[in-house]
Every structure is written in C-alpha cells, then in structure tokens.
Amino acid sequence: MRLLIRGMTVCLVLMFILQASGCETLRKKFTRKRKTQTSNEVMVVSPRDYGAHPFPNSVMYKQYFAYWKSWNQELVTALNDRASDKKVLECVNQSLINLEKMMTYLKDDQAAALSVYAKQTQALQKQIQSKPGLSTEDARRFRYTAERMLSCVNREFDSTKMKAHLKPDPS
Numbered sequence: 001m002r003l004l005i006r007g008m009t010v011c012l013v014l015m016f017i018l019q020a021s022g023c024e025t026l027r028k029k030f031t032r033k034r035k036t037q038t039s040n041e042v043m044v045v046s047p048r049d050y051g052a053h054p055f056p057n058s059v060m061y062k063q064y065f066a067y068w069k070s071w072n073q074e075l076v077t078a079l080n081d082r083a084s085d086k087k088v089l090e091c092v093n094q095s096l097i098n099l100e101k102m103m104t105y106l107k108d109d110q111a112a113a114l115s116v117y118a119k120q121t122q123a124l125q126k127q128i129q130s131k132p133g134l135s136t137e138d139a140r141r142f143r144y145t146a147e148r149m150l151s152c153v154n155r156e157f158d159s160t161k162m163k164a165h166l167k168p169d170p171s
Contacts, residue, residue, distance in 0.1 A: 056169045061105040062159040068098035072150045079143035085132055088142075092125045102157070110157070110165040120145070121146050 055063075075091035077083075099118045103111040124145055131138055 013048070027031050038171075041106050053156065057105045057133065057161075057166045058163060060164060061102060061166055064101045065157070065159045065162075068095055068102060069096060069150070069154065071095040072153075074144060076143055079134075079146065080140045082139060084136070085128070088128055088134070089125070092121065092128055096125060097123045099153075105166055106162065107167055110162065112158055114153070114170045118148055119147055124149075 069092040071091055075088065075095055078088050078091050096118065099114065100119060103114050103118065106114060124142060127138075128134070128142060135144070
C-alpha cells in the first residue's frame with residue numbers, strides 16, 4: 001500500500017513537471033504577453049492654411065535688419081581674424097540673403113537704394129570666391145569694404161528710420 005501511494009505521488013509529480021515545462025522553456029511560458037491595442041478610431045487630417053507670416057512688416061524688417069547687421073559684423077571679424085575662406089563666404093552669403101529679404105519689405109524707392117548695397121555685397125562675394133586663400137592685403141581691402149557698407153546701411157536703413165518707407169501690411 002505504501003508502495004502504491006509513493007508510486008502515485010512520484011507519477012503525479014512527474015506529470016506536473018512535464019505539463020509545466022511543455023514545448024516552451026519556462027521563461028517563455030510564464031512571461032506575460034503584450035496586449036495589442038486595436039483602434040477603431042479613424043484618423044482625420046484636415047489641412048490648415050497659414051498665412052505667409054503672422055508678423056507685421058515692421059517686425060520682419062527689424063528682424064532681418066538685425067540678422068544682416070550681425071552677419072556683416074561677423075564678416076568684418078572673420079576678415080580681421082583671417083578666418084577660413086568657408087567662414088568668410090558663409091558670412092557674405094548670409095549678409096546678402098538678409099539684405100535681399102530686407103528689400104522685400106521696403107517700398108520701391110527705398111528698395112532701389114538698398115539694392116545698391118546688395119550689388120556691392122554681390123561684387124564682394126564674387127571677389128572673395130575668385131581669390132581662395134586671401135592674402136593679408138585682400139583681407140584688409142575686403143574688411144574695409146564690409147565696414148563701409150555696415151556703417152552706410154546702419155545710417156541710412158536703420159529700422160527706426162524706415163518705418164515710414166515700409167510696405168503696408170497685407171490684410
């Protein structure tokens with residue numbers, strides 16, 4: 001009788017072990033599986049029409065004037081410190097881009113006056129591009145030109161003086 005109870009206990013233990021282990025390893029068998037979320041919501045994409053810019057022309061002109069001034073001062077510093085050609089070209093390019101953006105906010109007569117300095121900046125850009133590895137004399141000459149443009153544009157096209165010459169805000 002004892003033998004029968006012991007045999008049945010061993011048999012039950014072995015069956016439990018075989019049942020628990022199964023085909024998967026214990027780690028895989030007893031880890032919690034992730035729940036997949038099924039969403040029945042339909043995604044609606046509605047395009048919005050935003051205006052060209054939310055700011056008035058006076059704010060945009062003042063912003064581009066500050067950008068131009070900063071890039072032109074950076075150009076003067078780069079030419080003074082004999083920075084790399086890549087740095088000098090980047091300063092000239094950004095200065096020219098911001099001058100052109102300033103011109104878009106001015107009325108035609110003032111934009112024409114500012115285009116003179118844009119043409120000077122383009123000429124300076126071409127001169128710098130044509131002479132890789134600027135000599136000391138070239139750097140001084142270009143720095144003088146950049147400083148002269150900086151002072152003239154600062155004096156003639158300051159954002160406080162140009163308020164009367166800005167295009168009207170689009171309505």
